[in-house]
Amino acid sequence: MPLTPMSDSLLYLRDLTVDFRLPGGMMRAVDRVSFNVAPGEILGIVGESGSGKSQILFSLMGLLAGNGRVSGQALFQGQDLLSLSSTALDRMRGVSLSMIFQDPMTSLNPYMRIGAQLAEGLVVHKGMGRAEAARAAIAMLDRVRIPDAARRARQYPHQFSGGMRQRVMIAMALLVRPALLLADEPTTALDVTIQAQVLDLIAELAREAGTAVILVTHDLGVVARLCDRMIVLYGGRVMEQGPCETVFAAPAHPYASALLAATPRLTDALTPRLGTIPGTPRSGGTMLPGCPFAPRCTVKIAACETEQPPLHPLAPGHDAACHLIGAAP
Ligand SMILES: Nc1ncnc2c1ncn2[C@@H]1O[C@H](COP(=O)(O)OP(=O)(O)OP(=O)(O)O)[C@@H](O)[C@H]1O
Numbered sequence: 001m002p003l004t005p006m007s008d009s010l011l012y013l014r015d016l017t018v019d020f021r022l023p024g025g026m027m028r029a030v031d032r033v034s035f036n037v038a039p040g041e042i043l044g045i046v047g048e049s050g051s052g053k054s055q056i057l058f059s060l061m062g063l064l065a066g067n068g069r070v071s072g073q074a075l076f077q078g079q080d081l082l083s084l085s086s087t088a089l090d091r092m093r094g095v096s097l098s099m100i101f102q103d104p105m106t107s108l109n110p111y112m113r114i115g116a117q118l119a120e121g122l123v124v125h126k127g128m129g130r131a132e133a134a135r136a137a138i139a140m141l142d143r144v145r146i147p148d149a150a151r152r153a154r155q156y157p158h159q160f161s162g163g164m165r166q167r168v169m170i171a172m173a174l175l176v177r178p179a180l181l182l183a184d185e186p187t188t189a190l191d192v193t194i195q196a197q198v199l200d201l202i203a204e205l206a207r208e209a210g211t212a213v214i215l216v217t218h219d220l221g222v223v224a225r226l227c228d229r230m231i232v233l234y235g236g237r238v239m240e241q242g243p244c245e246t247v248f249a250a251p252a253h254p255y256a257s258a259l260l261a262a263t264p265r266l267t268d269a270l271t272p273r274l275g276t277i278p279g280t281p282r283s284g285g286t287m288l289p290g291c292p293f294a295p296r297c298t299v300k301i302a303a304c305e306t307e308q309p310p311l312h313p314l315a316p317g318h319d320a321a322c323h324l325i326g327a328a329p
C-alpha cells in the first residue's frame, strides 16, 4: 500500500472493510479501502450504484446495518472511529463529525421548533448561552438563504418545504463548525434545478468554516466543480484516486476512463450524470479473485481475472489499481 498516515491528515482510513452476513453466506461490500482526508479538503467519492459508497460513510458514523461487520482503521483526530463506544461516537457526532442525509427528516425532530433545534447543538456541545445560540441559529438560517429567518426559526419542520428542510439540515450540520462533514448524495431528493445551488452552498459554507467534506455523488460535474480530490470506487474497491484535475484530464484506470468517457461533456449547462458503460455492474455476492472490473474491461489481460491489482502510485497523491499500469505497452 503506498498510503501512509500523513502528519496533516484529519481522517486516515486504512483497509476499511465491510462484510454483510446474508442467509447464503458473507458478502463483502467494501474491500480494504484506504485514503486520507486533509483538513478543509473536499473529497468526492464516485462509483456506480452498489459500489460501496454509502457503506463507507455509514461505517464511519457507526450506522452500519445489524448484519454488517466492519474492520480496518479510521483514525480521526487521534481516535479510531471504528472502535469507539456508541457514547463516545455520539459525543463526537455533535461536535466534530456531522452527516447530511438524503432525507432531512432523518435528522430533524418534528416536535421541536427549527431555531431551537439548531441552537441546541451550540448550547449542549459548545457551551453557548441560550440567547447567543438563538441568534447564531437565525444568522445561519439566513446564511443558507431561508427567507425571513427570524420568523421561520419559530416554526416546525412540517412547515418547511423539502428544499427548505434540506437547507435547515445543512445549517444544523455546519453550525457547530465540525472538522468533518459526511454528505451522502445530499440533494437527490431535491428538484434538479436547485440541486446544484444546494451543493454549492454546502461547499461554500464548508470552505468558510474550514470543514473537510466527503461528498458521495453520482454527479461527475459536481465533483469537477467542487472537489479537490476524488476516489473512483468499483465493486467495493478503490480503482483510482487523485486530484480531480489530474483524474479528469488523464484517468489511468480503464473503469475511470470509461466512466468519464460515457459522461456527457462536463461543460454542459445541465450537470452530467454518470454515463452508462457496457456490461452489468457487479452485484453483491462472490468476490472475484482478480479485479472486480475485469468482466467488463475491454483491455484486460490474463492476470486481471486471477490477481488483484494493487494500487500503483502514478504521481504523489495519484494512484490507480490496474495491472496495465507500468506493464510494457
Ligand atoms: N444490510 C445489508 N445487507 C446486505 N447487503 C447490503 C446491506 N446494505 C448494503 N448492502 C450491499 O452492499 C453493497 C454496497 O452498498 P452501498 O449502499 O454502499 O452502495 P452505494 O455505492 O451507496 O450505491 P447507491 O449509489 O445505489 O447508493 C451493495 O451491494 C448493497 O446491496
Ligand SMILES: [Mg+2]
Binding pocket: 053, 054, 055, 184
Ligand atoms: Mg448509497
